[in-house]
Amino acid sequence: MKRIVLSLLCIGICLSISNRSVQETLIAEMDNEHVNEHDQLIFRNWMLEYGKSYDNDFTAIHRMQIFMRNKKNIEKHNHVGAKYKAKLNEFSDQDYDELSLKMFMHLDFSDDDFKFGNPHFFSKEDIKELRNHPILTQMREQARKGDSLDWTKQVTPSRPQGTCGSCWAFSSSDVAISRLALKGKEDLTQLSKTHLIDCCVGDKNKGCNGGSPIGAYKFINENGALKENEYREYDATQQECKKPVGTIGKGQIADVEKVDDPNFEQIKEALQDGPVTALMYADKSWFEYGGGIIDTCSYVGAKELSHAVVIVGYGKDHYKVKNSWGPGWGENGFFQVQRTGAPECLDKIKKISYPIIQ
Missing domain, CATH: 3.90.70.10 (Cysteine proteinases)
Incomplete structure (x- = not known):
């Protein structure tokens, strides 16, 4: 069901004739995905801090989803009291497999x-x-x-x-x-x-x-x-x-x-x-x-x-x-x-x- 919703969401974006920027579209679609305002602000500030921009709406939404997943994992890790602290950084919109291919x-x-x-x-x-x-x-x-x-x-x-x-x-x-x-x-x-x-x-x-x-x-x-x-x-x-x-x-x-x-x-x-x-x-x-x-x-x-x-x-x-x-x-x-x-x-x-x- 989630994949269907996401597919319809992407189709809707493609058919949109609005002049909104990718970032504006992203914020609007995060509302549709029920991402709360606090997380939206965190993602927006993170994009500004690391100078992130995306070529199209598909990429922006995909990166937002990875970011939110990584953010959730970081919060879970820090909650259990491990010896090291995890935090958001420039890699937070990417997953391990793609990062390891690029950097290792x-x-x-x-x-x-x-x-x-x-x-x-x-x-x-x-x-x-x-x-x-x-x-x-x-x-x-x-x-x-x-x-x-x-x-x-x-x-x-x-x-x-x-x-x-x-x-x-x-x-x-x-x-x-x-x-x-x-x-x-x-x-x-x-x-x-x-x-x-x-x-x-x-x-x-x-x-x-x-x-x-x-x-x-x-x-x-x-x-x-x-x-x-x-x-x-x-x-x-x-x-x-x-x-x-x-x-x-x-x-x-x-x-x-x-x-x-x-x-x-x-x-x-x-x-x-x-x-x-x-x-x-x-x-x-x-x-x-x-x-x-x-x-x-x-x-x-x-x-x-x-x-x-x-x-x-x-x-x-x-x-x-x-x-x-x-x-x-x-x-x-x-x-x-x-x-x-x-x-x-x-x-x-x-x-x-x-x-x-x-």
């Missing part, structure tokens, strides 16, 4: 995709000495707070990746510049993500379709990275490589450490030198995340290592992670995930990696 990577990674190939043949003793650099030791003490460690002040602000599976380029470039800055090699500045998307291409580096962070580290070491303003502005697309060679990080990565299935002690050890990249299973809770500790126990639809992020620290019961969805998402672009508790409720952190800077 869809690649099957093998161990070969996570081999760096050390061109300098550094020994374990050499690597240990590089990790105990005096400047890094001093910065580490500043980042440590009791049993916690937080490199938030040593990473750049979060940038939004948009509808492009380029999280691998964001996470690897962010970790690379942080670790270069921690060793006093470079200033902490935004590196160009489009430079990696356009120029760092290969078997498992496919621009907006995903890529290997270790492949990005290898590219930076061999070709150098560029600052954000030295390459074309980020627009969530892959184009022809215009400037393959940069200067930042070139020849400065001695090796890349990786752990395929890390436990807390291994992640803790990795973080002593600075932030690390990680591949994670991202579920629908991420798209409604508004703060607190994600303690998701079900991973509906999260069947792949779909998202690359930057782990910046840890506390008593959580990891702190930088995402690539912009400062308006989560906790100023960051989020927390549970690191203690029942195994089935721990967030799925896999394949951490990080460059060792010379």
